Amino acid sequence: MDILITFFAETLGMSGVWPLSFAYATCIGSLLGFVTVYAMFAIWMERKVAAHIQQRLGPMEVGGWHGWAQSPADALKLLFKEDIIPDGANKWLFWIAPAVVFCGVFAGFIAIPFAAGVQIVDINLGVFFIIAIASIEVVGVIMAGWASNSKYSLFGAVREAAQVVSYELPSATALLAPILVVGSFKLSDFNAYQAEHGWVLFANPFMWIALLCFFIASLAGCKRAPFDLPEAESELVSGFHTEYSGMRFSFFGLEEYVSMFVVSAITATLFLGGYTLPFNLLDVGNLPAPFHLIGVAVLVVKIFAVIFVQMWLRWTLPRMRVDQVMSLGYKYLLPWGLFAVAGTAIWQVWMEG
């Protein structure tokens, strides 16, 4: 960020608010590009993972090598599809809902540290910023479900509201454990700590419980199976986006994959060492200018490992029922998350002194 501001201010001779504005615009533009490419890759990957789990091949034709161009082709098709707004729908809400959903998740990106210095804003409360801003998505989903004027959509929206709000508790609680270890909410501090002391996951045995709790809660937050109740296709046809088509529909798909990326980035940064290499084989954080970008590759590999587990679970597990989802969240994940926090606190005091 600072590099960009200096670049616009000094090299291009801008003044006033312009360097800052241009720097933000550049960051957001490049992030949008990254997100689009990532989402296309993730959708292709999901189809491939699903296919191989199901003894199929998945897309093989479009683009030649293993159907790599299937997702761009699909995106192009969705762009040209008719934009249908059903009769009786609340047009304004129906129109704006996909944007709200996408913005909420996309905003989380600005706090993710991709590599040393490759972070748009290093917020003091970075962890909670991402958790908080991502929950704006719920508002969009409720808007979509309500505006569609369809009973299935309404069911999906209500389920989503109940589920996501409930699962923010266990996920935020579980995240307190690594925060206690590192002693900071700042995401860049986690990388610095883990470069020095190794992965937070190995800091104490309670960390495994915290990781498991957070991972399960994050699945529910992303509406991934076995928590895909808001869009349960065997019960609610497509849930809250039943009435959506074309590009608006694709925004809901995009949102799902982007939120998967964001929660996986939190998992990777808080538990799995962030952009540092295991055992700090190469001090990625302190490499000279172009080489510190290796950190991006390290982080992305870790993120995709987590995303793969999410996909693996989705194509293996059946869906839970709505009351079971609630009881899992409140009766199991929340107590275990609190246990991990308490255990970590005691460990920190007794072992580290």
Place this chain on the structure above:
Amino acid sequence: MEALEMYTTDDRTDVYTEELKLNLGPQHPSTHGVLRVELKMDGEIITGSRSDIGYLHRCAEKIGENVTYLQFTPYTDRMDYLASMNNNLAWSLTVEKLLGVEAPERAQWLRMICAELNRIASHLIAFGTYGIDIGANTPFFYAFRERESIMELLERPSGARMLYNYIQPGGVRRDVDENWVDDVLAFCDVFERRWAEYNTLLTNNLIFIKRTANIGIVTKEMVFDNGAGGPVMRGSGIKWDLRRDVPYLKPYDEVEFDVPVGEGTHGTLGDCWDRYWVRMREMMESIRIIRQGCKAMPGGEVMEKGMKKMYKTPLKPAPGEAYVRCENPRGELGFYVVSEGGTSPIRCRARGPSFCNLSMLDSLLPGTMLADAVAIIGSLDIVLGEVDR
């Protein structure tokens, strides 16, 4: 417009809730065809239901009264299209009883093997689609992989993949090729291993058990009241199987097999999981029957000599009536035929198992949740082609 029943939740009169009427089907991913269920919902909980059938009515029984006995065989294929062999078998046995003929011994054994293969294929669909109903998509593809092998095996003698028209009055249409029996036995070996995979993937999955156990409990009284049959009946602990108790084919007397019944393993007797588990074990029993059948099958003719003329001149049974019931994958399938000596029956009636099993749906649904409704419909394993006929 029917007024919705309104009631207040508490003392405040400005906040009221309404019952929501939800239309499940006829175009819905998990009603297994064109079933429409009108649900009254109080939030996620179902307070009332009314199922509506008839979207696939094709007058099959009336057609039977206007075509010859042989010509009606392909129509029976299209009733329960997932178990065509068993439907052909029931119809052929009815016509044979009317005519007073019996199929040659080899034909009887072939009929049994084909019917059991088709039973496995039908249960595989039940297993796969049940997985999808519960939210697991992968079992479906596993099930279709094995079903594909069965369809290939049945295609070789019959020439068709799904609607076989293979078992006909007087025997079976043509003999199998010389490698067929070996290939069937090879399939049995493969299937046993794959069956164990299914159980790892779905049957013993904790989420699956939580979703199906103690849901949709069918009591013995409900079974008798509705005339339910097949796995729905046996899931409630009633040990009754027409193959064992009223052997309609001679070979069923000569092979050994068990009749799996529900035991309430994960909760109450007669819940969705019991019905599912009965189906899974029936597949293995069918494999046992097929193995013994392949070993014991004698040589000889596959079509009664006197019957071959039916391909040229229509059959004209003597006046009389006949009713034969068979154990279909879904329950008891019966055909009732009355002849007045003409080329087509004066009355033709089918007693379908899916229809009887479906009839208890409205008493199972109230009090359950929306997700359970899907699980219950799936566990009844209906085929709308046969419900509506």
